Amino acid sequence: DTAVSQTPKYLVTQMGNDKSIKCEQNLGHDTMYWYKQDSKKFLKIMFSYNNKELIINETVPNRFSPKSPDKAHLNLHINSLELGDSAVYFCASSPSGEGGQPQHFGDGTRLSIL
Amino acid sequence: GENVEQHPSTLSVQEGDSAVIKCTYSDSASNYFPWYKQELGKRPQLIIDIRSNVGEKKDQRIAVTLNKTAKHFSLHITETQPEDSAVYFCAAVRGSARQLTFGSGTQLTVLP
Numbered sequence: 001d002t003a004v005s006q007t008p009k010y011l012v013t014q015m016g017n018d019k020s021i022k023c024e025q026n027l028g029h030d031t032m033y034w035y036k037q038d039s040k041k042f043l044k045i046m047f048s049y050n051n052k053e054l055i056i057n058e059t060v061p062n063r064f065s066p067k068s069p070d071k072a073h074l075n076l077h078i079n080s081l082e083l084g085d086s087a088v089y090f091c092a093s094s095p096s097g098e099g100g101q102p103q104h105f106g107d108g109t110r111l112s113i114l
Numbered sequence: 115g116e117n118v119e120q121h122p123s124t125l126s127v128q129e130g131d132s133a134v135i136k137c138t139y140s141d142s143a144s145n146y147f148p149w150y151k152q153e154l155g156k157r158p159q160l161i162i163d164i165r166s167n168v169g170e171k172k173d174q175r176i177a178v179t180l181n182k183t184a185k186h187f188s189l190h191i192t193e194t195q196p197e198d199s200a201v202y203f204c205a206a207v208r209g210s211a212r213q214l215t216f217g218s219g220t221q222l223t224v225l226p
Contacts, residue, residue: 033214041201042216042219043219045213045215050212056213099165100148100163100212100214101146103148103160107156
């Protein structure tokens with residue numbers, strides 16, 4: 001009964017490959033996010049979708065493309081992987097409502113580029 | 115955009131002592147301030163949050179204070195225990211935006 005689930009948990013691949021990370025939430029939330037946590041533990045927003053529509057797109061290379069088939073899913077596809085893409089990627093979701101809302105995080109996907 | 119600064123980056127305390135982590139934010143329109151705890155290899159988990167219409171909030175051993183005028187907020191943990199050891203992140207959200215801007219994190223170590 002995991003609230004926000006990501007797959008895979010670990011992803012090891014070579015430079016230049018294309019890979020996808022999937023995220024699903026069963027909390028009934030309207031908004032979903034992707035964050036990148038680098039080796040220094042810094043957490044930075046990449047994308048945010050509200051009801052399948054993109055609302056936040058930070059300065060992220062266009063090799064990264066999010067896709068939201070419905071409001072419970074937000075997948076992340078990465079083309080032409082580079083060494084600097086090695087990080088932990090967290091998916092999160094939050095309900096709608098006035099002001100900020102608590103975000104619930106998935107367990108993360110540790111991406112390692114060889 | 116919003117900028118959140120967090121201090122200290124590392125903090126060691128003896129078990130039973132108190133720990134205080136401080137954050138400042140730049141955007142006066144920010145109105146929601148959550149704190150997350152991240153244990154090694156785990157996901158960030160919300161431990162407490164505060165909205166801009168409140169000056170202080172407490173939940174058992176954890177409290178958060180907010181000074182809107184000075185644009186800073188702090189996390190207080192009393193009677194620390196070894197299981198409190200983790201990285202703690204503050205964050206700020208501005209208005210209707212749903213974007214969390216995180217501080218750089220504080221590695222708290224509680225020594226038995």
